[in-house]
Amino acid sequence: MPLPKLKFDKTKCAECKAISCLVKCQYMDFKDKDKAKKEWQKVINGEDSSVLKSCTTCYACEEYCPFGNHPFYLIVERQEEKGILPAPRPIITMWINQCQPVGRFMVGKVEERALSYCLLPQFNTLVKGKLFDGIALSVIFGQEFFCNAVYLHYAKASVIKDRLPKIVENIKKQGIKELVCLHDECYGTFTSLTSAYDIDMPFKPIHYYEYLYGRLKELKDLIKPLNIKAAYQRNCSARLCPEIDHYVDDIFGLLGVERVKREYDRENALCCAEIFRMAMGPVLADDVQKRNINDMVRFGAEYCVFNCPACWDSLAHKVVKQGIKPIHMIDLCKLAIGEEQALKLPELVAEV
Amino acid sequence: MTTTSALCDSLIKIVGKNFVSNQKEERYFYARDGGLMPPHEPDFVVMPKTAEEVQEIVKLANREKVPIVPKGAGLALTGLVIPQRGGIVLDMKRMDRILEVNEKARYVVVEAGVTQGVLKSYLQKHHPHLRHSIPDSPPVATIVANAVIHGQGRLSQQHGFNSDMVSGLEVVLPTGELCRIGSCSVSKYWFSKGPPLPDLSGLFLGWFGTTGIITRLGLKLYPCKKMRDIMLFLADKAELIPDIMLRLSHTEMVEDVVVSAAPLPLRFRGTFWIMAYITGDSDEELEFKRKMVWNALWEYFESRDLGFLSVSPDMKAPLMSMPSKDTSRFADVSKGGGFQYAGPITPIEKFPAFIRKLEEVATKYNVFYASTTRLIGAGHCMMFSFSFSFNRANTDEMARAKKALYECSKFALEEGGVLWKADIYEQRLLMDKMDPNTLVLMKKIKQLLDPNGIMNPGNWEVK
Numbered sequence: 001m002p003l004p005k006l007k008f009d010k011t012k013c014a015e016c017k018a019i020s021c022l023v024k025c026q027y028m029d030f031k032d033k034d035k036a037k038k039e040w041q042k043v044i045n046g047e048d049s050s051v052l053k054s055c056t057t058c059y060a061c062e063e064y065c066p067f068g069n070h071p072f073y074l075i076v077e078r079q080e081e082k083g084i085l086p087a088p089r090p091i092i093t094m095w096i097n098q099c100q101p102v103g104r105f106m107v108g109k110v111e112e113r114a115l116s117y118c119l120l121p122q123f124n125t126l127v128k129g130k131l132f133d134g135i136a137l138s139v140i141f142g143q144e145f146f147c148n149a150v151y152l153h154y155a156k157a158s159v160i161k162d163r164l165p166k167i168v169e170n171i172k173k174q175g176i177k178e179l180v181c182l183h184d185e186c187y188g189t190f191t192s193l194t195s196a197y198d199i200d201m202p203f204k205p206i207h208y209y210e211y212l213y214g215r216l217k218e219l220k221d222l223i224k225p226l227n228i229k230a231a232y233q234r235n236c237s238a239r240l241c242p243e244i245d246h247y248v249d250d251i252f253g254l255l256g257v258e259r260v261k262r263e264y265d266r267e268n269a270l271c272c273a274e275i276f277r278m279a280m281g282p283v284l285a286d287d288v289q290k291r292n293i294n295d296m297v298r299f300g301a302e303y304c305v306f307n308c309p310a311c312w313d314s315l316a317h318k319v320v321k322q323g324i325k326p327i328h329m330i331d332l333c334k335l336a337i338g339e340e341q342a343l344k345l346p347e348l349v350a351e352v
Numbered sequence: 353m354t355t356t357s358a359l360c361d362s363l364i365k366i367v368g369k370n371f372v373s374n375q376k377e378e379r380y381f382y383a384r385d386g387g388l389m390p391p392h393e394p395d396f397v398v399m400p401k402t403a404e405e406v407q408e409i410v411k412l413a414n415r416e417k418v419p420i421v422p423k424g425a426g427l428a429l430t431g432l433v434i435p436q437r438g439g440i441v442l443d444m445k446r447m448d449r450i451l452e453v454n455e456k457a458r459y460v461v462v463e464a465g466v467t468q469g470v471l472k473s474y475l476q477k478h479h480p481h482l483r484h485s486i487p488d489s490p491p492v493a494t495i496v497a498n499a500v501i502h503g504q505g506r507l508s509q510q511h512g513f514n515s516d517m518v519s520g521l522e523v524v525l526p527t528g529e530l531c532r533i534g535s536c537s538v539s540k541y542w543f544s545k546g547p548p549l550p551d552l553s554g555l556f557l558g559w560f561g562t563t564g565i566i567t568r569l570g571l572k573l574y575p576c577k578k579m580r581d582i583m584l585f586l587a588d589k590a591e592l593i594p595d596i597m598l599r600l601s602h603t604e605m606v607e608d609v610v611v612s613a614a615p616l617p618l619r620f621r622g623t624f625w626i627m628a629y630i631t632g633d634s635d636e637e638l639e640f641k642r643k644m645v646w647n648a649l650w651e652y653f654e655s656r657d658l659g660f661l662s663v664s665p666d667m668k669a670p671l672m673s674m675p676s677k678d679t680s681r682f683a684d685v686s687k688g689g690g691f692q693y694a695g696p697i698t699p700i701e702k703f704p705a706f707i708r709k710l711e712e713v714a715t716k717y718n719v720f721y722a723s724t725t726r727l728i729g730a731g732h733c734m735m736f737s738f739s740f741s742f743n744r745a746n747t748d749e750m751a752r753a754k755k756a757l758y759e760c761s762k763f764a765l766e767e768g769g770v771l772w773k774a775d776i777y778e779q780r781l782l783m784d785k786m787d788p789n790t791l792v793l794m795k796k797i798k799q800l801l802d803p804n805g806i807m808n809p810g811n812w813e814v815k
């Protein structure tokens with residue numbers, strides 16, 4: 001079967017005045033629009049461009065482009081065509097091998113509406129209690145259902161194009177009509193990536209924030225306002241589905257949580273940066289993490305609310321050191337309805 | 353020779369009836385280990401409690417010309433505790449006292465049955481700022497036997513073989529005398545196994561129990577920092593591994609360097625996982641060490657040949673555990689309790705050739721393989737394991753694993769490696785290659801110490 005092709009409309013770029021994809025980039029200096037336009041034209045033309053080497057793969061330009069033209073996916077395509085490695089080769093090999101669908105997956109009692117754990121075991125810890133009444137057993141987990149968006153970090157659009165249609169088919173085969181994606185990246189994949197690559201979607205992806213918001217409204221009587229100030233940790237794949245961000249405010253509103261107005265939130269968010277460590281070494285990663293956490297402290301956050309378990313793994317123990325309590329969004333909702341936080345801080349300083 | 357029942361009575365007189373057995377079940381169990389050597393039953397299993405009892409047993413065995421095989425946990429896996437000529441297996445487990453920890457001179461004195469696990473938890477509880485070099489064998493392995501086979505552990509990159517960390521011995525000689533080796537032979541302190549005296553520990557370490565039975569052992573302890581972390585690097589070119597190991601050890605910041613390679617689970621396929629462990633008393637110390645490690649490897653990172661993998665907490669836990677849980681997990685990957693490895697000690701430059709051989713042999717014999725390499729000393733050598741796991745119920749698979757293992761051992765020897773905890777077959781390979789005058793020396797030592805040839809016969813037997 002031929003691989004799906006990226007729908008990228010260069011005429012949109014020709015008409016674009018703002019070139020926001022590059023001008024807003026936090027990791028490259030393209031404040032000068034003319035310079036940005038020229039450089040971006042090189043990317044479109046498939047010529048060598050500094051963008052291809054300097055891109056940190058933060059995904060953010062997917063959000064910056066006001067026309068939904070998928071600039072980041074184009075960067076990934078071009079990097080792959082030119083053999084540019086955004087991360088060391090062995091790391092890319094490891095990722096490609098570890099997520100290969102080889103028939104190892106787990107399904108619960110799957111119904112038409114199901115939860116996707118992606119490939120993240122943390123959800124087994126998180127999915128507990130009233131929030132998941134009636135759906136907790138309807139679960140899929142494993143490589144066969146893995147969204148594959150991670151290869152965007154590794155200039156491997158080909159792997160996504162090869163595997164994603166099969167993943168979609170695997171989910172369909174389970175008879176699933178509505179898939180509640182607990183990993184935000186799955187939602188981004190099944191909305192943004194599938195649309196960019198024209199992959200048919202035989203089921204409806206639902207972001208778990210939408211699901212939580214709906215459940216919380218049903219459980220409204222149980223909610224005791226938390227009255228806390230929280231920093232929200234926006235993750236890389238949130239850039240693939242910025243239309244979901246309002247649910248953070250909606251849920252916080254129901255729970256009595258103040259989303260601190262800090263420098264690095266919303267469009268200007270900083271990701272967890274751990275991918276930078278693997279791609280570029282520790283200097284940029286440490287700097288981004290430090291700026292991000294200092295910003296949380298500066299704006300008086302008591303909690304740091306995580307969307308993505310991978311961000312949790314990278315940052316939870318670091319925010320604690322600054323006196324901020326880490327909590328996953330699902331657990332935050334649980335706290336408000338009188339249940340316990342399930343995902344706790346890992347013991348990182350292991351036995352000696 | 354006295355009748356079996358008279359011998360049994362004599363043994364009972366020494367250790368009591370609960371600690372002697374010639375029953376079928378015990379003979380069956382003590383006839384084998386988890387490896388590939390064929391079983392051979394002992395006549396008796398005896399569990400002494402004191403050095404005096406060991407002396408009595410040895411004297412009796414000499415009178416009766418009965419073989420004795422001292423045994424720890426039997427986890428060396430190369431048949432070293434299988435009584436090739438029957439006789440007595442001396443299970444040392446009851447000699448399980450930790451006798452002394454000298455905090456200021458940083459050593460511990462243990463009896464022969466004290467296990468790695470027990471010493472680890474004892475130190476954690478009573479002397480949390482001290483630690484020993486823990487090998488990755490299951491925690492029931494004994495401290496003494498590990499030193500006897502020149503094991504390596506978590507501190508070997510810094511301090512050499514675990515046997516280099518021995519600081520004194522008490523031995524029952526094959527003729528029954530109790531003898532002290534090292535500083536403890538002239539002083540109440542167990543701080544040195546030899547210097548400044550003639551180092552006689554070499555008469556016992558590496559001899560697989562053929563020259564005496566160690567009843568007590570002094571072991572050097574090392575500072576235990578408050579924090580520990582792992583830095584995990586991935587490479588896909590075997591040729592780079594020796595230099596990467598050297599660069600890591602050049603930092604003098606890393607306590608342990610382990611490289612693993614395996615085709616399964618899939619995440620391991622096609623890459624070598626280089627684990628560098630660091631410790632510190634503060635975040636600042638750890639951070640400084642991380643920086644030094646990054647600096648040392650930066651060139652390979654920049655050329656995209658070496659990757660760094662941030663490790664999630666659930667991945668980190670097994671990697672940080674001591675002993676490594678992954679090693680034991682692999683040991684039973686074929687689900688049938690069979691696991692053996694040839695672990696030649698060899699210059700680190702041999703890594704690429706050894707990896708190629710391992711892959712070739714595994715394909716040839718259709719066996720499941722893995723390899724774990726541990727750096728010993730500041731790059732002075734490495735233990736490279738050709739590991740195979742097999743199902744003991746599958747005789748064909750066992751036979752293939754055996755052939756694979758011996759082919760690897762021969763190869764390692766040809767390449768200039770020296771076989772570690774060699775089984776009887778491998779000991780022969782080693783002795784065939786050995787300097788003839790060295791062999792004569794070994795023979796003289798053995799004859800002098802064990803005139804009746806009762807100690808673990810079959811092993812280190814110079815023809």
Ligand SMILES: Cc1cc2nc3c(=O)[nH]c(=O)nc-3n(C[C@H](O)[C@H](O)[C@H](O)COP(=O)(O)OP(=O)(O)OC[C@H]3O[C@@H](n4cnc5c(N)ncnc54)[C@H](O)[C@@H]3O)c2cc1C
Nearest residue numbers: 424425426427428432487488489494497498503504561566
């Ligand atoms: C999964 C796995 C991982 C391993 N990893 C490591 C590792 O990282 N590092 C390492 O060094 N080893 C490793 N090993 C090998 C081995 O298990 C260890 O070296 C272990 O310490 C051996 O101890 P033992 O008590 O089992 O010895 P045994 O097998 O009982 O004995 C070994 C030898 O010592 C002799 N002996 C025993 N007690 C005495 C005594 N009191 N006096 C004189 N001789 C005596 C025996 O006769 C025998 O020749 C591993 C094994 C396994 C199964």
Ligand code: SF4
Nearest residue numbers: 013016020021065071
């Ligand atoms: S990708 Fe979007 S933001 Fe960038 S130039 Fe094209 S239209 Fe404009």
Ligand code: SF4
Nearest residue numbers: 025055056058059061
């Ligand atoms: S992905 Fe991030 S770093 Fe790369 S161009 Fe887009 S905004 Fe810049």
